[in-house]
Amino acid sequence: MSDVQKSDPGLYDYAAYRGRPKIEWPDGKTCAVWVAPNLEFYELDPAVNPHRKSWPKPHPDVVGYSHRDHANRVSHWRMAEMMTKHGFPGSVSLSVALCDHIPEVVEDAKQRGWEFFSHGIYNTRYSYGMDEAQERAIIEDSIATVERATGQRIRGWLAPALTHTSRTLDLLAEYGMDYTCDLYHDDQPTDVKVKSGQLTAIPYSLEVNDHYGFFIYNMSPREYADTLIRQYDRLAEEGAQSGTVMCIPLHSYLIGQPHRIGPFEAVLEHIAADGRAWITKAGDIVDAFRKQTGGAS
Amino acid sequence: MSLDPSYLDYPKRGRGMDHGYYPYSSLFDRKPVQWPGDKKLMIWPVISLEYFPMVPNDDPFRAPGHMQTAYPDYRHYTAREYGTRIGIYRLLSAFEKVGAKVSVATNSVIAKRYPQLIEDIISGGHEIIAHSTDMNGTIASGLAEADEKALIEGSLTALEKVIGTRPRGWLSIARSQSFNTAKLLAEAGVDYMCDWANDELPYGFQTDTGAITNIPLNHELSDRQIINVQQQSVDSYAQQMTDAADWLLAEAGQYGGRMLPMHLTPYIMGLPYRISSFEKLIAGFAERNDIGFARGDAILDSWKAQR
Numbered sequence: 001m002s003d004v005q006k007s008d009p010g011l012y013d014y015a016a017y018r019g020r021p022k023i024e025w026p027d028g029k030t031c032a033v034w035v036a037p038n039l040e041f042y043e044l045d046p047a048v049n050p051h052r053k054s055w056p057k058p059h060p061d062v063v064g065y066s067h068r069d070h071a072n073r074v075s076h077w078r079m080a081e082m083m084t085k086h087g088f089p090g091s092v093s094l095s096v097a098l099c100d101h102i103p104e105v106v107e108d109a110k111q112r113g114w115e116f117f118s119h120g121i122y123n124t125r126y127s128y129g130m131d132e133a134q135e136r137a138i139i140e141d142s143i144a145t146v147e148r149a150t151g152q153r154i155r156g157w158l159a160p161a162l163t164h165t166s167r168t169l170d171l172l173a174e175y176g177m178d179y180t181c182d183l184y185h186d187d188q189p190t191d192v193k194v195k196s197g198q199l200t201a202i203p204y205s206l207e208v209n210d211h212y213g214f215f216i217y218n219m220s221p222r223e224y225a226d227t228l229i230r231q232y233d234r235l236a237e238e239g240a241q242s243g244t245v246m247c248i249p250l251h252s253y254l255i256g257q258p259h260r261i262g263p264f265e266a267v268l269e270h271i272a273a274d275g276r277a278w279i280t281k282a283g284d285i286v287d288a289f290r291k292q293t294g295g296a297s
Numbered sequence: 298m299s300l301d302p303s304y305l306d307y308p309k310r311g312r313g314m315d316h317g318y319y320p321y322s323s324l325f326d327r328k329p330v331q332w333p334g335d336k337k338l339m340i341w342p343v344i345s346l347e348y349f350p351m352v353p354n355d356d357p358f359r360a361p362g363h364m365q366t367a368y369p370d371y372r373h374y375t376a377r378e379y380g381t382r383i384g385i386y387r388l389l390s391a392f393e394k395v396g397a398k399v400s401v402a403t404n405s406v407i408a409k410r411y412p413q414l415i416e417d418i419i420s421g422g423h424e425i426i427a428h429s430t431d432m433n434g435t436i437a438s439g440l441a442e443a444d445e446k447a448l449i450e451g452s453l454t455a456l457e458k459v460i461g462t463r464p465r466g467w468l469s470i471a472r473s474q475s476f477n478t479a480k481l482l483a484e485a486g487v488d489y490m491c492d493w494a495n496d497e498l499p500y501g502f503q504t505d506t507g508a509i510t511n512i513p514l515n516h517e518l519s520d521r522q523i524i525n526v527q528q529q530s531v532d533s534y535a536q537q538m539t540d541a542a543d544w545l546l547a548e549a550g551q552y553g554g555r556m557l558p559m560h561l562t563p564y565i566m567g568l569p570y571r572i573s574s575f576e577k578l579i580a581g582f583a584e585r586n587d588i589g590f591a592r593g594d595a596i597l598d599s600w601k602a603q604r
Contacts, residue, residue, distance in 0.1 A: 101312065
C-alpha cells in the first residue's frame with residue numbers, strides 16, 4: 001500500500017492565510033520562537049542505503065565527518081552556552097545514538113532543560129526503503145533510547161536526514177507522538193491527516209536553517225544573522241493578526257564556528273529584547289495551539 | 298527497493314567514537330593551553346603551494362582548482378601558475394611586513410621546478426610542510442596502499458632533498474584521506490597532519506603504526522571556501538576572520554590559549570585587488586599584544602610540551 005505514489009499526499013486541507021481564526025500565544029505575544037539545535041552523530045563508515053549515499057566522497061569522507069564531529073567536541077558547547085545566556089531553551093533534533101556515543105552532550109542539553117525529539121538513530125541511516133517493521137523498529141528504538149538517557153518521552157520527529165516513507169506520519173501518530181517537523185507549508189501549526197490519533201505539523205524551517213543559509217544561499221555570518229532578524233520582525237508583526245511560529249534550526253558545527261557565533265548573538269539579543277516573542281519549546285507551542293483549536297488530544 | 302535487515306544493525310553503537318583514532322574530548326574540559334610570549338590567540342597561517350599538471354588525473358579524484366576545459370586548458374594552467382610566480386610573493390611580503398612566520402604546504406614537484414622560491418621561503422624563516430607530489434597526487438579509498446605509501450614517501454623525500462630536513466607536517470589535497478593515510482604518515486615519521494577539521498587545538502591521533510598529532514586546519518575559514526566556493530568578497534573574508542579572532546580571544550580569557558588557522562591560496566588571495574585588504578587584516582592582528590603568529594611545528598612543540 002505504502003508503495004503507491006500519490007501526486008497529492010493528502011496531508012492537510014488547503015487553508016488560505018487570510019481570514020484564519022486568531023491564534024493567541026500566552027501574554028499577548030505575537031510570535032512563538034523556538035530554537036531547534038540538531039544534536040547529531042554521523043558514522044565514519046556507515047552501512048549503505050541504495051536510495052541515498054551517506055557521504056559525497058568514498059569513506060572515510062574526512063572533511064564531511066570531521067566537520068560534523070566539531071559539533072560534539074567544540075561548537076555544541078559554544079552554541080548551548082549562548083542560548084542559555086539569552087534565555088532560549090532548545091528543542092533538540094536528536095540522532096538518538098548520540099545518547100550511546102557521547103552522553104556528555106545529551107546530558108548537557110538535559111541539564112539546560114531542553115526538550116528532545118527524534119532525528120533517527122544516526123544521521124547517516126535513512127528511512128528510504130524501510131518496510132513497516134523496520135520503521136517501527138527505529139521509532140521504538142528512539143522512544144526507548146531517549147527515555148533511558150533523559151527520562152523524557154519524545155513527542156516529536158524530524159526524519160533522519162529528512163528521509164521519509166509514506167507511512168511515517170501515520171506511524172508517528174500511532175505511537176502517540178504529537179508533532180512532526182518535516183512539513184514546510186505554513187507559518188502556523190497545522191494538524192496533519194493521519195490514520196489514527198493526532199499529529200501536528202509545527203513550522204520548522206529549511207529557508208532559515210543554518211545549513212541553507214551557509215551552504216545553499218552562501219551567506220556570510222552577518223548576512224545570516226540579518227536574515228534571521230528580518231524573518232523574526234516580519235513574523236512578529238503579522239502575528240498580531242494571528243499568532244505565528246518562527247523556528248531557528250541550527251547545527252552547532254555551522255553556527256558554532258568561531259566566525260559565526262559572535263554575529264549570531266545579535267539575533268538572540270534582538271529577539272529577547274523585542275517583547276513580542278514567546279520564547280519557548282516545540283511541545284509548548286503544540287499544546288497552546290491544540291488548546292485553542294480544540295484538538296483531539 | 299527494500300533494505301537488507303542488517304541496515305538496522307549498529308555494530309559500533311556504544312560509548313565514544315565509532316573508530317579508534319581518538320577518544321571523545323570536549324575543548325572546554327581540557328587543561329588550558331599557554332602559548333609562548335603569553336599570547337592568547339595564535340594565528341597559524343598555512344599557504345598551499347600547488348602545481349597543477351595540464352593533464353589532470355581523476356583517480357581517485359580531480360583536485361579542487363584543477364583543469365576544466367578540453368586540452369590544452371591554458372587558462373587554468375596559467376592562472377594557477379600566477380599563484381606560484383606572483384601571488385605567493387605578495388603573501389610572503391605581507392607576512393614579512395608583520396614579522397610572521399608561516400607554514401607553506403608544498404607540492405614536492407615545486408621544490409624541483411622552482412628551487413628559488415623554496416630558498417626564499419626557507420630563508421624567510423618559514424616552515425615547509427608536505428602537500429603531496431603535485432595536484433594529481435590525490436588520496437582517497439580506492440588508491441592502493443602501496444601506491445599511497447610511495448606517494449607519501451616520494452613527497453617527503455623530494456622535499457627533504459631540497460630543504461635539507463624532512464618536513465614534519467602533512468596536508469592532503471582537499472584534506473582527503475583513505476583509511477590508510479594516518480597510519481602511513483605515522484610510519485613515515487610525520488609529526489603532524491592537518492586534515493581533520495573537528496577541533497580547534499592539536500590532539501593526538503592513534504594509528505596501527507603509532508601516534509600522530511592532528512592540527513585542525515579549519516576548512517571553513519579558508520580563502521578557497523569563503524571567496525571561491527561561497528563567492529564572498531575579500532572584505533567579507535577579513536570581517537569573518539576578525540569576528541573569529543575576537544570570539545576566540547574572549548574565550549581564551551576563560552579557557553586558555555586558542556588557535557586560529559588561516560588557510561591561504563596564492564592564486565586566490567594573492568591577486569592585486571584582494572591583497573591590500575588582506576594586508577590590512579594581518580596588520581591589525583599584529584598590532585594586538587594578545588595575538589601572535591606561529592608555524593605549525595612551533596604550535597605542535599608548544600602544545601606537546603604542555604601535555
